[in-house]
Amino acid sequence: MIQDMKPENIVGEFKEIILNLYGGFSRKIYYSELETPYPDGKLIVSTTDPAGVITHVNQAFIDMSGYTEDELIGAPHSILRHPDMPPAAFKELWDTVQKGEKWQGFVKNLRKDGGYYWVKATVIPNIRNGITVGYTSVRRKPSKAKVDECIKLYPTLF
Amino acid sequence: MSYIFTVSPDFSPDHISGWYIFNTWLQKHTDLAIHLEMYNNFHSQRSAIQNDSIDLIYANPYDAAILVRDKGFRPLTKPRGCCDExxxxxxxxxxxxxxxxxxxxxxxxxxxxxxxxxxxxxxxxxxxxxxxxxxxxxxxxxxxxxxxxxxxxxxxxxxxxxxxxxxxxxxxxxxxxxxxSQISVIHHSLMLGPKLADQHDLISRLLLDMDADEKNREVLSSLGFTGWDKVEDEEMEFMIDLMDTLKV
Incomplete structure (x- = not known):
């Protein structure tokens, strides 16, 4: 289950929307135009179970998302879902990793404070003895040129 | 029977003698005949891995996937506090x-x-x-x-x-x-091959106890380490998955 965002956590002016998330959930989102730049040299790492529920996060994930570790563990990974991300991108992600393949793409993630950060994300299935036991996702700093391409492309995919 | 131990060719030149001292220590404490074979480069070391010539390796994380998933190696330990940044x-x-x-x-x-x-x-x-x-x-x-x-x-x-x-x-x-970089989870590891699988627990225990003894600490010091930390199988699998995401 995933909780609605809280207006008191949001920094600056914000908009409101209800997002329908993977797994049949919906969530009230508050989002602003405040960007947090991706820090040089860091990798954001997380693992999920096969249903996309977070089982591990590293410190960079905590720092960039604005959530505490307790808030993240057990939450669906879509807690980061930003309304500017087209659903088609996540459908492609799930279709790819459920086939046992790697997925890579550029993602605008939503912070707890309503701001956002861009990442280059790679997701791979964790296969143990032939069975997918979860997924590992690693996010790195994206190039500005690629982000600019996505800013133009993604609105056309809704 | 003699076993072959090798060290990732990116080790610091200052510690070459340390690896020979460590190998002598290991032989003494395990009663196993272990020969330390140093390869000049990653290419020749990988050929030896492919030919199943290696039984114990201080491995570069890049080679962990081949060692674990293709060659049946298991992790033993990693140097305390050392990550590859x-x-x-x-x-x-x-x-x-x-x-x-x-x-x-x-x-x-x-x-x-x-x-x-x-x-x-x-x-x-x-x-x-x-x-x-x-x-x-x-x-x-x-x-x-x-x-x-x-x-x-x-x-x-x-x-x-x-x-x-x-x-x-x-x-x-x-x-x-x-x-x-501030990645924190990529590290070299000491790993044991299938021919030494039955020695896993013994060698692991010896390594983890090394820093408790003054003389053993000198051996560790010659490698530039303060001690060994255990690497569980799943921790190694996690690192291999992580490396796989980064190779894309």
């Missing part, structure tokens, strides 16, 4: 102040160290640089990488952070760090 640096005289300032066509000085090269390339990605639009100049050591920068015949260099920190102050003062 990477520095991308330039000459202090370079006008480049930030990774984002780097342009296609740059010359990158590096070694053969595979995980350093992989992480270094990831840190250049944010400037839209990749193997197709840079020129790699491979050297035998990090001192030579630094010399390429000081002679101005390379624009940036990739360093294992530990090796960079070990450079002389004179050299370091002539270099500028553009970025230092």
């Amino acid at each position: 990477v520095i991308v640096a330039t000459s202090i005289n370079s006008p480049v102040q930030d990774i984002a300032n780097l342009q296609p066509g740059i010359k990158v000085a590096t070694t053969e160290d595979p995980d350093v090269n992989m992480i270094g390339m990831i840190m250049l990605e944010s400037a839209d640089l990749n193997a197709a639009n840079i020129e790699l100049k491979t050297s035998d050591s990090y001192v030579l990488v630094a010399k390429h920068l000081l002679r101005d015949d390379s624009d940036v260099g990739f360093f294992l952070a530990e090796a960079f920190d070990d450079l002389s102050t004179l050299i370091k003062n002539q270099l500028r760090i553009l970025v230092r």
